[in-house]
Amino acid sequence: MSLKNEEAEVIIKVKRYTQEKGFYWQEYKLKVDRFTQFTEALRRIKSEQDPTLAYRASCHMAVCGSCGMKINGEPKLACKTLVLDVIKKYGSNVITIEPMDYFKPVKDLVVDLDDFYNRMHKVKPRLYPSNEVLEGKAEHRLKPEDQKVLWKFAQCIWCGLCVSACPAVQEDPEFLGPAAHAKGFRFLADPRDTITEERLKILIDSAWRCTYCYMCYNVCPRDIEPVTAIKKTRAFSRLAKDKTEVIKTGEKHTEAVHSSIFDSGKIMGSRVYLSTYGLLGSMKEMIFLMQSGKLKYALVKEKAVENIQEVRKLLRG
Missing domain, CATH: 1.10.1060.10 (Alpha-helical ferredoxin)
Known part of the structure; x- marks a missing residue:
């Protein structure tokens, strides 16, 4: 796609939300140039096409953090993202904008x-x-x-x-x-x-x-x-x-990884898992491996890497 004179017509598909309708998509068309941020694109849509569109924005310079949203599926700040950059990256002038994941939607791109x-x-x-x-x-x-x-x-x-x-x-x-x-x-x-x-x-x-x-x-x-x-x-x-048990398990895992690398120069998954969770804790995983035919990989006997002493020097600091 040619971006002659660094301008393009873009189709922005916004995933909107209201308590009455739930989620639905709406398309808007507008022309952008090489200076157009997504906050500017949304401002123009709201002021020129659809005053009901809701979004957050404040500083327009990546300082306040207000304009977080998903642009083509990626969490981004709308003010820090140029429309033409996204067009070039994906090779398409159709761009989706959605509210951030995880957070409860309030209205359109505004989340709680x-x-x-x-x-x-x-x-x-x-x-x-x-x-x-x-x-x-x-x-x-x-x-x-x-x-x-x-x-x-x-x-x-x-x-x-x-x-x-x-x-x-x-x-x-x-x-x-x-x-x-x-x-x-x-x-x-x-x-x-x-x-x-x-x-x-x-x-x-x-x-x-x-x-x-x-x-x-x-x-x-x-x-x-x-x-x-x-x-x-x-x-x-x-x-x-x-x-807590979470902390103790995490420390065991760290020690198991260190021990595995010190002894062999490798992270041996089955050994690390067994050292971390113990035999009883590993039984459920072993049953899954057996059912999926992957247990043989857990039982592979690994050979230490060459020059293991050099690896041990690094671990000792």
């Missing part, structure tokens, strides 16, 4: 974010300084190396895209979600904070519920890498006093 905000506030997203600082008797100083660790995770704009894309949030109500963990780790790792033990109770169990699918990494418009915050949070498990 109460659950998201509750998760964010649950991690206590502010610094709790010492009494000396509050009384004006001292001040907190942050070293550059500490600031370097915290800065990335402080950039979250609460857009909800990562939660919309996260399968673990949808399957496990006890998982706080990637955005909450990014914000929670920002304060957990802050040496000025004084409620570390309380934060551990809030964050550690949830951190071990992440499935490491990296969807939050893929969709974050600020390159925050919430999954990295979750990994770093897990490292605080050693400080947790009352460990």
Whole structure:
């Protein structure tokens, strides 16, 4: 498709919603140029074609996080996404726009974010300084190396895209979600904070519920890498006093993976699974493998990689 003079006519199919009708699709046609963001396209549709269309937008510069939605199935900020870029990427001038997944729809592209905000506030997203600082008797100083660790995770704009894309949030109500963990780790790792033990109770169990699918990494418009915050949070498990079964199982799994790599240079799935869940815990999975004819793969005897000593040097640091 030719985009002569960097202009094109686009068909935008919006997945709309009302309590009376439920979900339904509606098409709109308009011309766009190389400067047209999706927030601008939606504004023109609302002002020139259909004033009943509902969506959220505010800053138009990827700072407020208001305009999260799915564009051609991908969670994105509408203000940060150019219409022509999507046309070029998919080779089609027909584009779909839908409300974010997971969240309850309110009207059209507007979703209810109460659950998201509750998760964010649950991690206590502010610094709790010492009494000396509050009384004006001292001040907190942050070293550059500490600031370097915290800065990335402080950039979250609460857009909800990562939660919309996260399968673990949808399957496990006890998982706080990637955005909450990014914000929670920002304060957990802050040496000025004084409620570390309380934060551990809030964050550690949830951190071990992440499935490491990296969807939050893929969709974050600020390159925050919430999954990295979750990994770093897990490292605080050693400080947790009352460990849940989820935490204990996660630590067993980590030890099993380390042991497998140290002994063979490989992650041997059957050995790791058995070490993590024990014989009784593995029986259900073994029955499934037997029924599906895959048990033979679990029983394959692996050979250690060559130069295993080099691998062990890396693991020892």
